[in-house]
Amino acid sequence: MTRPTRRLAVLAAATGLALGAAGCGATDALVGRHAAPTERTAAAPLDAEGATAVASRLLGAAQAAATATGKKGHAARAEVLAGDALTVADTAAARGLADDATEDLARGPEPTVLAQSQGRSWPRAILATTLEKSTSTQYLHVMVSRAAAKPYRIEASVPMLGGAEVPSLGEAGAGAPLVEVGAGKGLVMSPGKAFAAYARALARPAPKKTPAGVVADDPFATALRESATAQAKALGKLATLRQKHVPDLDHALAFRLADGGVVAFGLLRRTDTITAGSDTQELTLPKRYAALVGTKTVESSVRLTSLEPVVLVVPTTGKVEAVGASELLSGGSGS
Structure with a gap:
């Protein structure tokens, strides 16, 4: 058929x-002798x-x-x-x-x-x-x-x-139909697990193997990796850069697609940690980072936090893909 x-x-x-x-x-039932519609x-x-x-x-x-x-x-x-x-x-x-x-x-x-x-x-x-x-x-x-x-x-x-x-x-x-974030029946994984897997795939250092069931070669993931690589290269031996993405799904929501998959909206919180090398006396921060941290220099490390709204498509077969995302630098601290 x-x-x-x-x-x-x-x-x-x-x-x-x-x-x-x-x-x-x-529609509401009209007043009269006709039965109300179901x-x-x-x-x-x-x-x-x-x-x-x-x-x-x-x-x-x-x-x-x-x-x-x-x-x-x-x-x-x-x-x-x-x-x-x-x-x-x-x-x-x-x-x-x-x-x-x-x-x-x-x-x-x-x-x-x-x-x-x-x-x-x-x-x-x-x-x-x-x-x-x-x-x-x-x-x-x-x-x-x-x-x-x-x-x-x-x-x-x-x-x-x-x-x-x-x-x-x-x-x-x-x-x-709306789909619970923790519901995975009929899907390659639940939306909640999809956000967790995508977050792991974005980490720096990169995982030795991309989490199963997730594609992380979209423009957002690619831009993050390229930016992190450029920052690490600029730091050289002065410091190391690590990035961690953590799902915050208190307000996540997912719609059922016509083919049985879902499109899910959630938030990742990213932490960039820059740690000074053993021979580095202090790190001088760029102006936009200094404004967040509250100081122009740090001796040990700096932590920068970002908000990352993400939209994922979780299929019934195949792999999870990101179709929407953005990032917003939100805060920082140093020591």
Whole structure:
């Protein structure tokens, strides 16, 4: 039997999208003698127009509050952001790295809804995409309502990697089931184990063997390795560089794909440790590192921390791949 296919391809360097976002939810019963319709528990909770309106409002409000600092800035962002997205946005604002919120930016690019979570229970989630035209970068956004009394908040906003794509999530109106991060049935591994394996594959020194079931040759992983190699070469015999990535999955979320796999959103926390050699009296830090550490020189070592939002596709067969990722230097200490 031939099944109709509907592939939602999202290219990071695309100039536009042609993605369907049709959908409908169950309607309320009309007063009268007709029996109430059976609730469609497999449907998306919002229709396409409603989901797009939620995404547009949140993305515009998040951009408008991006650069505000201090407690008021955090409070403004907390009205539209939560989880990993709030952590990253607060860090960017504190470091002065958030985009300026001009009137045009505050309106934000028009989102395209790729999927909604299935059914009428909570949490409920919307997966949307936007295109940043100035850089031709595609972003994936997850909006989540954790309970009936809690409105939708953006919990993830991650740029896609060059050439990456998200496999089909099925018909938008049917809803894409949410998958527990620790659930691995029918998958090559659970999303939680996938993030752990990907984190190990990114380590420096590199593992002798790439963790089974994971591909780590994507643009993000490649750029990390090249940057670390350049830093190590610049340090020479003065110091050594080690990098460790640790999954922080308290706010991770995954959608079921049409083929049975999942697309999962999570956060890695990276620590770069630079240790002075035995013959090195002190290390002089670059300006941007010194500002984080609080000193221009250290005698023994310096630790730099970064936030790394990551999006993984975990298949039913084959290997886990990253389709989205970014990094943000967040803190440092020295001794």
